[in-house]
Amino acid sequence: MAERDGDGASGAGAADVLTVRGLKKHFPIKRGILKHTVGWIRAVDDVSFQVRRGETLGLVGESGSGKTTVLRLLVRAVEPTGGHVVFRPHDGPPIDVVAADREALKAVRRRIRVVFQDPESSLNPRMTVRRVIGEPLMVNDGMKGDRLDDAVKRLMRMVGLKPEQRSRYPYAFSGGQRQRIGVARALALDPQLLLADEPTSALDVSVQAQILNLLLDLQRDLHLTVLFVTHDLSVIRHMTDRVAVMYLGNFVEVGERRDIFRRPKHPYTEALFSGIPQPNPHRPLKRIILEGDIPDVAKVPAGCPFHTRCPYRQPVCEEEPPPLAPAGGDGHGSAGHLAACHFADELRLKGEDDLLGSA
Ligand SMILES: Nc1ncnc2c1ncn2[C@@H]1O[C@H](COP(=O)(O)OP(=O)(O)O)[C@@H](O)[C@H]1O
Ligand SMILES: [Mg+2]
Structure with a gap:
């Protein structure tokens, strides 16, 4: 694996796509039939950072350090206990994600897309690949018929899949190909920020590099900004411009x-x-x-x-x-x-x- 050139998007003054201040998520621990709260899991405990336009920021830390919860908070898949998240789309005014109403949240969620850790469980096994990849376009843009079919074919080519295979179901594909399907689905709405949550950790070592290189190519060609979560420092070295190190819900180090x-x-x-x-x-x-x-x-x-x-x-x-x-x-x-x-x-x-x- 070639190391990526580190001088990319680190220039001073580059606008931030995302600014996070004092973000917190404390989950209650409930016990007994009355479900009293007996304590708190401080999954994310006062985290501040920014993501610069065009960069890949790596988020690294042991399992349980709060990495996935940070990603989920950024799109309000979980409600924050406190803090501020501002997303700056390149085609509109900044959005306060924490205060966003339904409409604003919809706008956030079409521009910030997630690639999940485990393609096995994140792809619906009862949907054809055409449906899996096309669904965001159907739901958000009402796309259908030939237009949808063409869009799906284009996305499949983009991630190195054969468009002829679009009527197959996910089980007919290998682990690496399934993650390509997950990437194609994440790209369907032409996002600005990709949140990749350990996208290769469930894959065989032999195919991990292929998926990482695909993500690098896509990032360059589509001018994506990427927040890349992993517990693997060799992946961080290969993929990122800047790194944030997380420990027990806190960022302990951030830098180039x-x-x-x-x-x-x-x-x-x-x-x-x-x-x-x-x-x-x-x-x-x-x-x-x-x-x-x-x-x-x-x-x-x-x-x-x-x-x-x-x-x-x-x-x-x-x-x-x-x-x-x-x-x-x-x-x-x-x-x-x-x-x-x-x-x-x-x-x-x-x-x-x-x-x-x-x-
Ligand atoms: N919905 C939830 N309810 C209760 N605890 C949770 C929930 N989601 C995550 N946690 C806890 O928060 C901590 C951080 O989890 P997570 O963000 O998944 O860490 P990582 O992705 O770094 O492995 C863990 O202790 C986890 O058990
Ligand atoms: Mg995780």
């Missing part, structure tokens, strides 16, 4: 992909790198073993949420939550490199190269 890989500023990011599959067995990975399991999201530790597993923790980390603040001040990073660590400027953390043993 280059900076994050060379010079991480949060101990959790450093630890994540030690989990990258090693490309060369003769250069063994110096693995950082994290102490303990990821804490329960219903009991996020006080202070820094990562302190229970952090090899560099100090007393202050148990007391005060560190804000996500600029951390590129050592001359190595670029502007816009943020980390939520009290010691971001003091620690000299290892990047991917160090951990692979080449530095």
Whole structure:
């Protein structure tokens, strides 16, 4: 897999497609026949970020860190507990997603489309591929007949499927082809922002690269902006311009992909790198073993949420939550490199190269 050129959409002043401020989702934990709320799962806990037009922003974190919930909040598939989300379509005024009424929400949902993790369960097995891909056009635009058929054929070609196969059902396709169907469906309404939720993690390793390369090609050709969720750092390296690292409902580090890989500023990011599959067995990975399991999201530790597993923790980390603040001040990073660590400027953390043993 070729690495993508990182200079793409990071230029200063590029307008943001999406601006997120203080976004929160707390799910109640209910017990007993009276369904009393006995606690809260802080799935997303005060998250702020922006997505720049034309970029691919990678969102990485362990399972359960809140990545899918962030995506669902952006299209209000779940109602936020708090916060603001502003979407700026290129063909209209900005939309306040959290306050949007039905009409405005409809406009948001046709411009922001999701590619799901598991094509197995996200495609209706009783619909032909023609129906699966054409449905958004039927429902939103009332398209039918030959026009619909032509549109479906065009979409199938775009994602590398044979239009002659449009009367087949999803089960007749391989996993990789099914994900191509999912991508075609997501593209049907000509979206501006694609939310890709671990789109290759349910696929065989051999076809993962094909789907990733398809997404890269489509992004370039259609000028899409992409928010790409994964727990796989090698996918992040291949696909993204910028990276946000999520831990227990919080963003702990955000920056240009280059900076994050060379010079991480949060101990959790450093630890994540030690989990990258090693490309060369003769250069063994110096693995950082994290102490303990990821804490329960219903009991996020006080202070820094990562302190229970952090090899560099100090007393202050148990007391005060560190804000996500600029951390590129050592001359190595670029502007816009943020980390939520009290010691971001003091620690000299290892990047991917160090951990692979080449530095
Ligand atoms: N509808 C829901 N009700 C209750 N808890 C939920 C719901 N959706 C997600 N969660 C919880 O929120 C946390 C974050 O989940 P999720 O966003 O799916 O994480 P990720 O995508 O990073 O694996 C998990 O602990 C999950 O169990
Ligand atoms: Mg998920």
